Amino acid sequence: MLFTLQNSEDVRCKCICPPYKDHSGQIYNKNVSQKDCDCLHVVEPMPVPGPDVEAYCLRCECKYEERSSVTIKVTIIIYLSILGLLLLYMVYLTLVEPVLKRRLFGHSQLIQSDEDIGDHQPFANAHDVLARSRSRANVLNKVEYAQQRWKLQVQEQRKSVFDRHVVLS
Amino acid sequence: MKFVSCHGLHVCFVKSMSLCVLFPVPPLSPVVSQLTRYPIRQPHWNRHSYTTLINPNMVNAGDMNGSGNLMDFLDEPFPDVGTYEDFHTIDWLREKSRDTDRHRKITSKSKESIWEFIKSLLDAWSGWVVMLLIGLLAGTLAGVIDLAVDWMTDLKEGVCLSAFWYSHEQCCWTSNETTFDDRDKCPQWQKWSELLVGQSEGASAYILNYFLYIMWALCFAFLAVSLVRVFAPYACGSGIPEIKTILSGFIIRGYLGKWTLLIKTVTLVLVVSSGLSLGKEGPLVHVACCCGNFFSSLFSKYSKNEGKRREVLSAAAAAGVSVAFGAPIGGVLFSLEEVSYYFPLKTLWRSFFAALVAAFTLRSINPFGNSRLVLFYVEYHTPWYMAELFPFILLGVFGGLWGTLFIRCNIAWCRRRKTTRLGKYPVLEVIVITAITAIIAYPNPYTRRSTSELISELFNDCGALESSQLCDYVNDPNMTRPVDDIPDRPAGPGVYTAMWQLALALVFKIVITIFTFGMKIPSGLFIPSMAVGAMAGRMVGIGVEQLAYHHHDWIIFRNWCRPGADCVTPGLYAMVGAAACLGGVTRMTVSLVVIMFELTGGLEYIVPLMAAAVTSKWVADAFGKEGIYEAHIHLNGYPFLDVKDEFTHRTLATDVMRPRRGEAPLSVLTQDSMTVEDVETLIKETDYNGFPVVVSKDSERLIGFAQRRELILAIKNARQRQDGVVSNSIVYFTEDPPELPPNSPHPLKLRRILNLSPFTVTDHTPMETVVDIFRKLGLRQCLVTRSGRLLGIITKKDVLRHMAQMANQDPESIMFN
Numbered sequence: 008m009l010f011t012l013q014n015s016e017d018v019r020c021k022c023i024c025p026p027y028k029d030h031s032g033q034i035y036n037k038n039v040s041q042k043d044c045d046c047l048h049v050v051e052p053m054p055v056p057g058p059d060v061e062a063y064c065l066r067c068e069c070k071y072e073e074r075s076s077v078t079i080k081v082t083i084i085i086y087l088s089i090l091g092l093l094l095l096y097m098v099y100l101t102l103v104e105p106v107l108k109r110r111l112f113g114h115s116q117l118i119q120s121d122e123d124i125g126d127h128q129p130f131a132n133a134h135d136v137l138a139r140s141r142s143r144a145n146v147l148n149k150v151e152y153a154q155q156r157w158k159l160q161v162q163e164q165r166k167s168v169f170d171r172h173v174v175l176s
Numbered sequence: 177m178k179f180v181s182c183h184g185l186h187v188c189f190v191k192s193m194s195l196c197v198l199f200p201v202p203p204l205s206p207v208v209s210q211l212t213r214y215p216i217r218q219p220h221w222n223r224h225s226y227t228t229l230i231n232p233n234m235v236n237a238g239d240m241n242g243s244g245n246l247m248d249f250l251d252e253p254f255p256d257v258g259t260y261e262d263f264h265t266i267d268w269l270r271e272k273s274r275d276t277d278r279h280r281k282i283t284s285k286s287k288e289s290i291w292e293f294i295k296s297l298l299d300a301w302s303g304w305v306v307m308l309l310i311g312l313l314a315g316t317l318a319g320v321i322d323l324a325v326d327w328m329t330d331l332k333e334g335v336c337l338s339a340f341w342y343s344h345e346q347c348c349w350t351s352n353e354t355t356f357d358d359r360d361k362c363p364q365w366q367k368w369s370e371l372l373v374g375q376s377e378g379a380s381a382y383i384l385n386y387f388l389y390i391m392w393a394l395c396f397a398f399l400a401v402s403l404v405r406v407f408a409p410y411a412c413g414s415g416i417p418e419i420k421t422i423l424s425g426f427i428i429r430g431y432l433g434k435w436t437l438l439i440k441t442v443t444l445v446l447v448v449s450s451g452l453s454l455g456k457e458g459p460l461v462h463v464a465c466c467c468g469n470f471f472s473s474l475f476s477k478y479s480k481n482e483g484k485r486r487e488v489l490s491a492a493a494a495a496g497v498s499v500a501f502g503a504p505i506g507g508v509l510f511s512l513e514e515v516s517y518y519f520p521l522k523t524l525w526r527s528f529f530a531a532l533v534a535a536f537t538l539r540s541i542n543p544f545g546n547s548r549l550v551l552f553y554v555e556y557h558t559p560w561y562m563a564e565l566f567p568f569i570l571l572g573v574f575g576g577l578w579g580t581l582f583i584r585c586n587i588a589w590c591r592r593r594k595t596t597r598l599g600k601y602p603v604l605e606v607i608v609i610t611a612i613t614a615i616i617a618y619p620n621p622y623t624r625r626s627t628s629e630l631i632s633e634l635f636n637d638c639g640a641l642e643s644s645q646l647c648d649y650v651n652d653p654n655m656t657r658p659v660d661d662i663p664d665r666p667a668g669p670g671v672y673t674a675m676w677q678l679a680l681a682l683v684f685k686i687v688i689t690i691f692t693f694g695m696k697i698p699s700g701l702f703i704p705s706m707a708v709g710a711m712a713g714r715m716v717g718i719g720v721e722q723l724a725y726h727h728h729d730w731i732i733f734r735n736w737c738r739p740g741a742d743c744v745t746p747g748l749y750a751m752v753g754a755a756a757c758l759g760g761v762t763r764m765t766v767s768l769v770v771i772m773f774e775l776t777g778g779l780e781y782i783v784p785l786m787a788a789a790v791t792s793k794w795v796a797d798a799f800g801k802e803g804i805y806e807a808h809i810h811l812n813g814y815p816f817l818d819v820k821d822e823f824t825h826r827t828l829a830t831d832v833m834r835p836r837r838g839e840a841p842l843s844v845l846t847q848d849s850m851t852v853e854d855v856e857t858l859i860k861e862t863d864y865n866g867f868p869v870v871v872s873k874d875s876e877r878l879i880g881f882a883q884r885r886e887l888i889l890a891i892k893n894a895r896q897r898q899d900g901v902v903s904n905s906i907v908y909f910t911e912d913p914p915e916l917p918p919n920s921p922h923p924l925k926l927r928r929i930l931n932l933s934p935f936t937v938t939d940h941t942p943m944e945t946v947v948d949i950f951r952k953l954g955l956r957q958c959l960v961t962r963s964g965r966l967l968g969i970i971t972k973k974d975v976l977r978h979m980a981q982m983a984n985q986d987p988e989s990i991m992f993n
Contacts, residue, residue, distance in 0.1 A: 032356030083341035
């Protein structure tokens with residue numbers, strides 16, 4: 008089970024005791040096992056004298072809790088890194104790539120994009136790049152070809168959902 | 177429908193209903209490798225054609241050299257035959273027969289050798305392996321989502337200084353400085369005002385916290401909607417209406433893809449953390465179905481067969497609900513009742529397995545630190561009394577009324593979003609709604625925290641140790657009762673404050689959820705409905721409790737409520753209210769009760785829950801038959817033939833079939849008198865999905881039905897590969913080629929793509945029966961004959977339009993085939 012990796016801080020028995028006579032309410036935490044999780048083991052030092060202990064302990068509520076701090080840490084860090092990567096890729100696709108493509112292809116691209124004025128969305132140039140990358144067969148161009156195909160699919164989805172409101176309205 | 181010929185890239189763009197669909201047509205040599213990929217022969221389609229052609233005497237037209245090519249051509253399956261176009265319906269019967277073929281082949285081969293036997297065992301076990309993988313991945317993703325939501329929700333208010341990845345509760349977990357009165361505070365976790373300015377109380381601190389709360393909420397929502405827009409537009413919405421449609425046989429390519437899975441998971445966390453009035457249960461079902469789709473594509477048994485794949489998706493939906501609520505049995509019942517279309521019994525057991533594995537995985541990740549599965553797990557078992565059924569039924573009526581109100585308003589707002597200019601600004605809409613939600617939610621402590629925590633607090637009973645305002649009863653200081661047997665007490669001032677705050681929160685939640693559900697972000701509906709019901713229920717419960725305390729000498733209370741006894745549990749009323757509201761919106765019945773009692777862990781409360789669920793369903797059904805998911809299906813025009821709809825009108829098949837009187841006659845193909853050019857012209861001029869094949873134009877006796885897509889592919893292949901086929905070649909669907917004059921071009925045999933057993937009804941068949949046939953068999957079209965002659969065709973779209981017309985809805989709203 009996953010519990011073997013826990014450090015000792017990750018288990019506790021928490022006892023909440025309400026105000027009693029003139030003692031104020033208190034919370035006690037202690038690192039004990041589940042069968043020892045009751046008022047007598049956890050509440051130390053006992054604030055009330057001997058005969059009152061039973062009455063005091065009857066009102067206390069003790070719960071055994073455990074967590075895995077390693078899991079939490081790993082999960083949050085993985086999530087933040089995935090989110091960060093996605094944000095970077097999004098910034099690259101929407102801002103950086105059109106600038107780069109415009110510089111690389113220069114005037115011919117500008118003429119074509121003039122005819123395509125209705126399409127200001129990301130991936131608007133996917134058609135052209137697909138048509139251009141025809142016969143080169145090395146890995147990098149295969150990746151680019153797959154990426155362009157993906158962009159076309161996303162563009163189609165975006166048209167269906169956001170523009171024409173055909174699906175998922 | 178335009179058919180543009182290929183560029184050198186072997187990529188063809190086919191425009192159909194102005195939708196661009198991309199499908200690759202592989203070049204010739206990989207066609208042979210496709211032989212091993214599509215080994216399936218359709219049984220009622222002609223598979224023995226090649227044996228007759230080996231004998232050259234049977235080929236009496238064309239040149240003999242062509243017969244060798246003809247044999248190769250007929251031997252191999254057509255590329256992409258058996259796959260479907262986007263936004264079309266699958267052919268359930270064909271998928272089922274393909275699967276039984278495959279199974280029969282494997283079984284017969286398993287007797288040959290040990291290796292084949294092992295392969296057959298692996299094939300049988302692949303279903304269970306897929307379920308295991310789905311459960312593991314769905315549970316893991318749900319755990320990640322829960323932990324991340326926990327942290328990011330608290331990030332809006334402050335940060336943990338010792339370790340930034342801890343939420344508020346986790347940060348103060350090991351602290352020794354928590355006191356009884358301030359049990360939430362510890363010095364390690366500081367609010368933003370404390371961190372930035374150094375103050376924690378006072379007006380400036382409050383304003384700074386308020387401002388930062390709004391900023392964080394806007395930031396999360398903006399990130400979420402941008403990610404959805406840029407990477408996966410299909411990740412928005414709840415997902416359940418579309419999954420219902422997909423499971424009934426519709427194809428939406430990309431809806432259950434990997435990018436959709438990733439973006440939906442990531443943005444779901446962002447959106448729930450931003451404080452918007454939505455839940456994560458519906459999107460978790462979508463996430464689980466994406467996992468199901470991903471794993472079923474690893475096994476050819478499921479990836480090649482759309483019908484079998486949908487069995488896996490049904491089970492995956494059960495796993496999704498199971499991790500959302502911690503209710504495996506409720507998940508299976510939800511999948512059975514709400515989501516699935518065809519649910520064979522084998523799927524029941526496998527769904528349960530997937531749901532259990534998912535629940536167990538989530539439990540071992542342990543997101544809530546107490547081995548609980550869901551945040552609002554209650555542990556009390558106080559009894560309820562028969563006289564309390566009256567307020568429970570009142571809560572049921574409230575739930576039904578709220579459900580009706582929500583469905584009508586939400587559909588009206590979504591329709592406005594679909595048709596007016598509001599739909600052109602999705603990002604702005606999300607930002608505005610988030611801003612409004614954050615601005616109104618912050619001052620009220622019940623809306624400031626996350627909705628799950630609110631529900632958890634409302635469900636919980638007030639022991640002596642609770643410190644919330646809701647439990648600020650006037651305590652008798654001399655009382656020495658044990659903790660869980662506190663009698664009814666008069667309400668202190670805190671309770672009265674809590675009541676009007678709850679009332680304001682209730683109104684706010686009712687209004688804002690109408691505008692939130694349906695935006696272009698992942699949004700679920702279960703948690704907000706339960707919150708509305710829980711708030712209403714708790715208020716009613718406190719009211720009844722105080723009534724019982726102050727008027728304990730009334731007749732109704734005298735029997736079961738003595739002074740000094742614990743009569744009324746307001747937490748139970750909150751649960752019943754939550755069940756009523758959820759039932760009123762979704763119209764779930766058994767699955768709702770099972771989910772609620774799995775959440776509470778007590779069988780004692782089944783009767784109140786059932787009473788409220790039944791009442792709310794009756795009241796809501798009195799105003800409209802559709803739940804929220806069916807209403808959204810109608811709004812989008814999906815071709816979903818609901819099994820719950822009853823068709824009681826007395827129309828006949830001739831009233832619905834096409835062509836109607838006055839319309840152009842039916843476009844048919846003849847058995848052996850049309851040329852390739854005629855067929856191509858027919859395809860070009862019409863946009864029907866298939867054509868019936870008759871003996872000849874004079875005697876319209878039916879031979880079979882040919883699909884458009886397969887005709888196109890077959891003709892295209894023939895033109896490319898076969899030598900003698902030109903525009904004037906005769907196309908024939910019979911076993912033997914027709915008598916042709918000499919020097920005529922090589923005929924084209926297309927019997928292979930012909931469905932020789934199309935479904936037919938006569939023209940006097942009542943539409944009740946026709947609708948039943950469509951529903952039970954999952955048909956796409958049905959031919960109408962009279963005296964053996966073909967009269968017309970009824971498609972699923974025609975049936976749906978007819979049903980809409982009979983129900984006085986707009987028949988033109990059915991959009992897809």
